[in-house]
Amino acid sequence: MIRFWNKRLKLGVLTQDLEFDEELEQIKKAIKSEVNKKFAGSLAIRMVDSGSCNACEAECNALANPYYDLERLGIYFVASPRHADVMLLSGVMTFNMTPHAIEAYKQIPEPKWVITMGDCPLMKAPFEKTFAIKAPANNHFEVTHHIEGCPPEPREIIKGLLEFLRKI
Numbered sequence: 001m002i003r004f005w006n007k008r009l010k011l012g013v014l015t016q017d018l019e020f021d022e023e024l025e026q027i028k029k030a031i032k033s034e035v036n037k038k039f040a041g042s043l044a045i046r047m048v049d050s051g052s053c054n055a056c057e058a059e060c061n062a063l064a065n066p067y068y069d070l071e072r073l074g075i076y077f078v079a080s081p082r083h084a085d086v087m088l089l090s091g092v093m094t095f096n097m098t099p100h101a102i103e104a105y106k107q108i109p110e111p112k113w114v115i116t117m118g119d120c121p122l123m124k125a126p127f128e129k130t131f132a133i134k135a136p137a138n139n140h141f142e143v144t145h146h147i148e149g150c151p152p153e154p155r156e157i158i159k160g161l162l163e164f165l166r167k168i
Ligand code: SF4
Pocket: 051, 052, 053, 054, 055, 056, 090, 091, 092, 117, 118, 119, 120, 121, 149, 150, 151, 152
């Protein structure tokens, strides 16, 4: 036990990124202020998976943990597109899911925005020649912002959300 604590005191917490901790605090402040200014303190996101491998969704789930704590910044994931301001789209546009993604988009009240995440919606390699997909997401929707990565890490997603908020 003593050996464990000695090692712990010597090495510190290896998973902690002190530099990013500081950056994250700034990102959080900026997001909160943008959400207050542009969405009266509450931004609702409907996540739509049009054919993903679910890794993008798993990274989004991490945004609800106490470290990122997106809800405290006024950003909520909602179950119905009718309650949403933004559609966050992941996955390739498969034949089966494309009509449902379009339907979900139609049901979001105006004004509305689309954010795409991951390489899939853009149909970058190796997804561009799959038989089961339609055109890239930007052929179906006016995409306001794209968050890159496969999958993007939670820190990239939270930065992407801030970029989106600053853009609109
Ligand atoms: S972008 Fe990558 S991680 Fe995200 S759904 Fe596509 S394959 Fe999965």
